[in-house]
Amino acid sequence: MNMDGLEFSQPNKREAGSKSKMRAPPLLCFLNLLLLIVCVVSVSETGLDARPETVRFDTGGLSRESFPKGFVFGAATSAYQVEGMASKDGRGPSIWDAFLRIPGIVASNATAEVAADQYHRYKEDVDIMANLNFDAYRFSISWSRIFPDGAGKVNWKGVAYYNRLIDYMLAKGITPFATIYHYDLPLALEQKYKGLLSRKVVKDYTNFAEFCFKTFGDRVKNWMTLNEPAVVSTSGYGNGGSAPGRCSKAYGNCTAGNSATEPYIAAHNMILCHAVAVQIYREKYQAHQKGRIGIVLDFIWYEPLTRRKADQYAAQRAIDFYLGWFLHPIVYGEYPKTMQNTVGKRLPKFTKENIKMVKGSIDFLGINQYTAHYAYALHQTKKHAPGYEKDLNVGFAFAKSGVPIGPRVIKITANSAWLYDVPWSLYKVLTYIKEYYGNPTVIITENGMDEPGNVTLPKGLHDTRRINFYRGYLTQLKKAIDDGVNVVGYFAWSLIDTFEWRLGYTTRFGIVYIDFKTLKRYPKMSAYWFRELLHRKKH
Numbered sequence: 001m002n003m004d005g006l007e008f009s010q011p012n013k014r015e016a017g018s019k020s021k022m023r024a025p026p027l028l029c030f031l032n033l034l035l036l037i038v039c040v041v042s043v044s045e046t047g048l049d050a051r052p053e054t055v056r057f058d059t060g061g062l063s064r065e066s067f068p069k070g071f072v073f074g075a076a077t078s079a080y081q082v083e084g085m086a087s088k089d090g091r092g093p094s095i096w097d098a099f100l101r102i103p104g105i106v107a108s109n110a111t112a113e114v115a116a117d118q119y120h121r122y123k124e125d126v127d128i129m130a131n132l133n134f135d136a137y138r139f140s141i142s143w144s145r146i147f148p149d150g151a152g153k154v155n156w157k158g159v160a161y162y163n164r165l166i167d168y169m170l171a172k173g174i175t176p177f178a179t180i181y182h183y184d185l186p187l188a189l190e191q192k193y194k195g196l197l198s199r200k201v202v203k204d205y206t207n208f209a210e211f212c213f214k215t216f217g218d219r220v221k222n223w224m225t226l227n228e229p230a231v232v233s234t235s236g237y238g239n240g241g242s243a244p245g246r247c248s249k250a251y252g253n254c255t256a257g258n259s260a261t262e263p264y265i266a267a268h269n270m271i272l273c274h275a276v277a278v279q280i281y282r283e284k285y286q287a288h289q290k291g292r293i294g295i296v297l298d299f300i301w302y303e304p305l306t307r308r309k310a311d312q313y314a315a316q317r318a319i320d321f322y323l324g325w326f327l328h329p330i331v332y333g334e335y336p337k338t339m340q341n342t343v344g345k346r347l348p349k350f351t352k353e354n355i356k357m358v359k360g361s362i363d364f365l366g367i368n369q370y371t372a373h374y375a376y377a378l379h380q381t382k383k384h385a386p387g388y389e390k391d392l393n394v395g396f397a398f399a400k401s402g403v404p405i406g407p408r409v410i411k412i413t414a415n416s417a418w419l420y421d422v423p424w425s426l427y428k429v430l431t432y433i434k435e436y437y438g439n440p441t442v443i444i445t446e447n448g449m450d451e452p453g454n455v456t457l458p459k460g461l462h463d464t465r466r467i468n469f470y471r472g473y474l475t476q477l478k479k480a481i482d483d484g485v486n487v488v489g490y491f492a493w494s495l496i497d498t499f500e501w502r503l504g505y506t507t508r509f510g511i512v513y514i515d516f517k518t519l520k521r522y523p524k525m526s527a528y529w530f531r532e533l534l535h536r537k538k539h
Helices: 024-048 094-098 118-131 156-173 188-192 198-218 229-238 262-282 308-332 337-346 352-358 388-392 424-435 457-461 464-482 525-533
Strands: 007-009 056-057 072-076 136-140 174-183 221-226 292-298 302-305 364-366 372-377 395-397 442-446 487-493 512-514 521-523
Touching: 024 337, 056 487, 056 525, 072 174, 072 442, 094 188, 118 156, 118 521, 136 487, 156 174, 156 198, 174 198, 188 198, 198 221, 198 262, 221 229, 221 262, 229 262, 229 292, 229 388, 229 512, 262 292, 262 308, 292 442, 302 308, 302 424, 308 337, 308 372, 308 388, 308 395, 308 424, 308 525, 337 388, 364 424, 372 424, 424 442, 424 457, 424 464, 457 512, 457 521, 464 487, 464 525
Parallel strands: 072 136, 072 487, 136 174, 174 221, 221 292, 292 364, 302 372, 364 442, 442 487
Antiparallel strands: 007 056, 372 395, 512 521
16 A cells, blocks of 8 residues: 555555555554554664554655765754754853844744754754654754854854764764754854944854864865855845844845845855865865865745736746846856846946956855745736846746646645645756756755645644655656756755744654654654655665
């Protein structure tokens, strides 16, 4: 029987390699499911490296051998979302600590003070990855845990934590992939000079990055400078939906900001942060540390809503204003022409020296890819305050002629309203990058789906929809690789349930269930699905 990605073997009824499946009686299905849940709970609590032989997972014909030799499979999280100890052991506050104190900003007034407590439980999480046959862990380094004031005095307790984490990963055969900046700018720098809006941030960021290279680079060989700078720019400075919560009055409930200029200034400074950090790494560390460095960009695929030229242009404009905003300068040394023509003088300029640093400043490109949206041209009939959204001038839809672009991941709650299960979007994203940006080395640094945070443990463990999601996207990933796209790795988001920023604990992306009252870890069915997929054949 195949039940949304789960197969229950019927002894003596199936020949090896046969595709035929028997439909089991409902009672038998229930008993087998109960057996699986009991086993999963017991494995998570005892650390046993086993699961019942009566349970087999449908990988859709995929296996580790389906992908190129040396292909890296990993899981991902970020520091602020899992570590906890937000105000302890010397860590300074970040802009997110301050932002979440605004009344009504975060669901249920949640905080990241404890989160999943990976600061203390990192060994459990690394052990889980090793038992699930993962190769690597993508984590981030909290800037304010290393430099509580953003610069100057070092918090050596924070350094010691990352040394412990990295050393334990290596001891367990898990390769570290470190993100240097994942949303959590030290609050001290925001207060001192408005953070990413000041060119001063480039010096402080690159000093932090170099400290990481110098301190951890003997063991960390895979670096990512920034995570999703487009999200930081548009949500932090365009509509105020994320820290530091700045925007013009016309675009959000902000107390300060300018949506017409600040998103572009913050983005420009982040590109320079990235480029200078890469230059330092290449000049001083790469040769003897023998590592590589890249950036992580998010890329929702934008499909034209209709065949009208206006909608086709709108979809391309959306791609240029999200992906191209950062990738175009890195590949071609300038912003996309669509942005230059639309934004005009409000768009910062690269100097000749800037271009020398920025152009070619990646050894690999990280892509966070989840879904697709329809894009269509807006027809503005009234004057609107200048801003990033007006410049973009694109409307987004999740359905065409009443037909959704794909199944909505969460149908009941308002969480992740943007997230639809659209596997073909990954193929389109990768082939677009190959065609328009010279087929760079790509790593899928995030891909996954969520479920309601209040799901019970038994239902949370039975995450068959997540299995279907991963199987669909990995199938499209293999198709892209077969068609010549240079993808060398894939990371599931996320390893464990996390603090999901403004959604707090009301949504769960993990393949491992976290009981946020006891902090116990319970691998879900999707975790064991990955374990089967990534099984290493003995030669």
